[in-house]
Amino acid sequence: MKKLIPSFMLLLGSLALTAQETIQYTVDLKNAVHHEAFISMLILKVPAGPLQLRMSRSSPGRYAMHEFGKNVYDIHAYNTDGKELKILNTEGDVYEIPQHQGKVKVTYTLFGNWVDGTYAGIDYQHAHLNMPATFMWVPALQNQAIAVKFNLPADWKVAT
Helix, strand or coil, X not given: CCCHXXXXXXXXXXXXXXXXXXXXXXXXXXXXXXXXXXXXXXXXXXXXXXXXXXXXXXXXXXXXXXXXXXXXXXXEEECCCCCEECCEEEECCEEEECCCCCCEEEEEEEECECCCCCCCEECCCCEECCHHHHCCECHHHCCCCEEEEEECCCCCCCCC
16 A cells, blocks of 8 residues: 555656646637637647647548648737737748747637538537647647637537
């Protein structure tokens, strides 16, 4: 029993550490009637150097290149104080934040009016969100755990 308690404490500590490094997304569908989702991405542990973000250009099961970045606009980045950071669009679907303080919040609007299994489709009744077409990601943190929170209209139900 004496050996079990330290092992249990170590496990709890490692779980807490992992939870702190999770990339946290929030999807707000308050403007679904206009085919928009407001997305925020909180990165708690950003590697040193410029931070690169990108939208995917492919989707599992699809064999064509896509331009998911064309449906993303009004992109902003903020530091730990809430001060806006400079964000550069280096390619059509690639963004870079040259300077940060190790923690960054990124917000953007996603337009979705194409329900086909590949793109995002959002309207007053439902949202069909394909992960590659919806979420920006950080190549340097592609193996990092994520958590997604949805702010849905009151009468909506969730299905996967």
